[in-house]
Ligand SMILES: O=C(CO)[C@@H](O)[C@H](O)[C@H](O)[C@H](O)COP(=O)(O)O
């Protein structure tokens with residue numbers, strides 16, 4: 001096994017995925033639209049919820065923390081929760097209702113109309129994310145997909161941010177760019193007066 005060859009190939013593929021993203025004007029516009037959707041929800045006193053499995057669970061809590069704490073500059077916290085972090089809730093729902101209901105149950109209990117739900121799935125086929133999107137839609141909660149090119153999720157949501165790859169790690173590495181850009185635009189649009197000159 002040639003580690004340096006592996007590193008070069010991985011970096012080449014992740015750069016190619018980002019270049020495809022940059023060349024896709026419609027995708028960039030949808031990312032701007034997703035930020036505008038979050039701004040509208042937050043200005044109306046609503047919140048942004050994130051959910052995903054595995055690496056996407058980590059992305060969910062990373063991005064919710066960015067909203068509540070800070071991203072590029074100091075400003076008031078923004079309401080956001082990751083539905084992936086409370087082990088008591090996750091084990092109770094998983095044990096009593098099944099893993100497929102992990103996120104939809106939390107959306108039903110804690111979501112309100114006008115919130116934004118961001119479902120993150122590289123395959124686009126994680127059932128607990130699909131069910132959470134369906135639950136959100138039934139409650140008037142806006143839905144955003146962070147996905148790849150496959151699965152059911154890309155055709156389900158109000159706004160679809162599809163990383164242009166079919167390979168989980170490159171999709172994930174693009175998703176965290178989506179999330180950082182989303183946080184950065186929301187912060188700028190909502191708190192321009194807090195930005196250091
Ligand atoms: O982080 C990784 C792979 O990079 C894994 O933990 C990965 O997130 C898990 O296999 C997830 O269960 C995949 O779910 P999904 O992205 O297909 O919805």
Ligand SMILES: [Zn+2]
Nearest residue numbers: 054055169172
């Ligand atoms: Zn991973």
